Amino acid sequence: MSSDEHSELTFASRTVSAKFIDPAGQLVERPVEIRTHPISGRTCRIAFSRIKEKETGTDALPPPPPDAGDTSKCPFCRPQVNSQTPQLNPDLTNEARLTRKDSLLFPNLFPYGSYSAVSLFDNDHFVEIGKASHSSYTDSFLNCCRYLARVIDHDPQAVYMAITQNHLPSAGGSLIHPHLQINADRVAANHHRFLLERAYTFYQHNGDFLFSTYLGHEKKDGSRYIGKTGSWEWVAAFAPEGFFEIWGILPRTTSLQQPAVSDWEDLVQGILNIQRLYRSINRNGYNLGLLSVEVPASRLELRIVIVVRSNYAPWVRSDHTGFEIMLGDMTTFVAPEQTAEWARRFFS
Ligand SMILES: [Zn+2]
Numbered sequence: 001m002s003s004d005e006h007s008e009l010t011f012a013s014r015t016v017s018a019k020f021i022d023p024a025g026q027l028v029e030r031p032v033e034i035r036t037h038p039i040s041g042r043t044c045r046i047a048f049s050r051i052k053e054k055e056t057g058t059d060a061l062p063p064p065p066p067d068a069g070d071t072s073k074c075p076f077c078r079p080q081v082n083s084q085t086p087q088l089n090p091d092l093t094n095e096a097r098l099t100r101k102d103s104l105l106f107p108n109l110f111p112y113g114s115y116s117a118v119s120l121f122d123n124d125h126f127v128e129i130g131k132a133s134h135s136s137y138t139d140s141f142l143n144c145c146r147y148l149a150r151v152i153d154h155d156p157q158a159v160y161m162a163i164t165q166n167h168l169p170s171a172g173g174s175l176i177h178p179h180l181q182i183n184a185d186r187v188a189a190n191h192h193r194f195l196l197e198r199a200y201t202f203y204q205h206n207g208d209f210l211f212s213t214y215l216g217h218e219k220k221d222g223s224r225y226i227g228k229t230g231s232w233e234w235v236a237a238f239a240p241e242g243f244f245e246i247w248g249i250l251p252r253t254t255s256l257q258q259p260a261v262s263d264w265e266d267l268v269q270g271i272l273n274i275q276r277l278y279r280s281i282n283r284n285g286y287n288l289g290l291l292s293v294e295v296p297a298s299r300l301e302l303r304i305v306i307v308v309r310s311n312y313a314p315w316v317r318s319d320h321t322g323f324e325i326m327l328g329d330m331t332t333f334v335a336p337e338q339t340a341e342w343a344r345r346f347f348s
Contacts, residue, residue: 007205009213011221011238012036033335037239038214039198044239044330051333057313058282061128065168065176065312068126076177078123085109085118092150103139105147108181115151115158115184119143120177127178129167129284130275136178137268138261144182145256145264151184152294158184159294160192161256170285170312188293195300196293203299211301212251223337227347229273230266232304236336236343242307243319243332244283244339246274250302256292259302267304273346274306281342285309 013035022028033046071077075084086107087096098105102122121127121136144163151158161184166173188196202210218225218235226234226246237245248270253259259267271288278286288306292298310319324330 007202009038009202009210009217010036011038011217034329035239037241038217039210040194042239042241042328044241044332046240046335047331047333048335050331053333055316057311057316061279061282062284062311062313064126064128067176071125074125074175074177076118076120076175076179077125081120088117092154098143098146100139100143100146102136103143105143105182112181113183113185113187114155115147115182117144117147117182119147119180119182121179125177128279129286130272130279132178132272132275134265134268134272137271138265140178140180141264141268142261144180147182148184148256148294155184155186157186160185160188161294162189162192162289162291163256164287164289166287168285168309168312170316171287171309192291192293195291196298199300200297209252209299209301211249211303215249215251224340226340226343229270229347231263232266232270234270234274234343234347236340237305238336240307240332240336240339241330242287242305242309244278244281244308244334245332245336246306246339246343248304248306253302254292254298254300255294256290256302257294270347271304271306274343276346277343278308280346283308283311285312 013033015031015033017029017031019027019029030049033048034043035046036043067073075081081104086109088098088107103120105117105119108116108118119140121132121140124136141163148161162182164181166181168176199210202213206213215233215235224236224238226236228234232248232250234246234248237247248267250259250263275286286306286308288304290302290304292302293300310316
């Protein structure tokens with residue numbers, strides 16, 4: 001992006017079309033919309049005609065995974081969780097594992113970075129999409145924040161933080177027992193590095209926050225705005241980089257330590273509303289993520305991103321094809337405005 005583009009938010013879109021003679025002998029045109037992501041400048045595509053392509057495993061919500069009823073081999077189930085999971089570095093805290101009511105947090109046995117942890121919801125081994133208990137989900141988030149507060153106390157340079165979730169193996173989840181993942185490091189991930197700079201430059205040029213400005217545009221436009229849960233505001237992403245991508249924005253909040261308990265409750269309400277939308281269209285896998293850079297100068301506001309992943313069901317194909325991996329443009333099939341329309345009824 002040029003420096004001009006860094007100072008603006010542009011919602012750009014163009015349509016190309018593919019012309020061919022269909023199997024019935026008719027000359028047809030199939031439109032493909034190419035949108036430019038207002039934040040990243042990356043293009044994505046909405047290939048409307050592919051909605052008619054038969055997607056395997058979406059006629060009904062797929063059945064639970066085969067190990068959904070087997071708690072005996074799960075390292076996250078009680079009582080074995082206390083013998084099969086690691087304990088926190090005593091330099092961070094004198095507690096072996098952090099608790100918040102029934103939520104339990106401990107280090108990731110297979111870490112992704114310097115501070116890599118897992119926060120269980122509770123002792124329920126398998127929870128279907130949209131069916132998690134509101135309080136246990138909230139407790140798990142609050143436990144993440146407690147952990148991250150200790151990390152920053154211990155290592156003030158480990159400012160690049162994230163809370164993520166992989167629901168089911170199709171979304172990258174290795175254990176089905178519901179949990180959030182927490183990461184903090186001194187080294188930025190790509191999205192941290194890009195978003196921190198983008199939000200900072202935008203603020204310098206415009207004297208306002210990037211995601212708040214984005215949200216202001218979307219509220220005025222209305223076609224992708226979904227609704228509110230408390231102070232969190234929800235929109236379908238203008239240029240989705242995942243299927244049925246929805247964002248929740250907490251305006252003018254730049255640190256994971258700022259939100260009140262009630263804000264975390266409101267966040268979880270929005271997440272569950274979206275999961276009920278996904279469930280209503282027979283999708284069972286999703287990723288979500290919330291990033292922050294914990295420096296006083298950060299202008300990067302809290303934004304949670306939620307996307308559907310390919311269903312976890314036999315012989316379902318991946319949602320990342322050669323087009324996404326090799327060309328770098330995500331191709332979805334449903335207009336974000338349609339996603340927003342479907343989502344609104346779960347927010348009323
Ligand atoms: Zn379990």
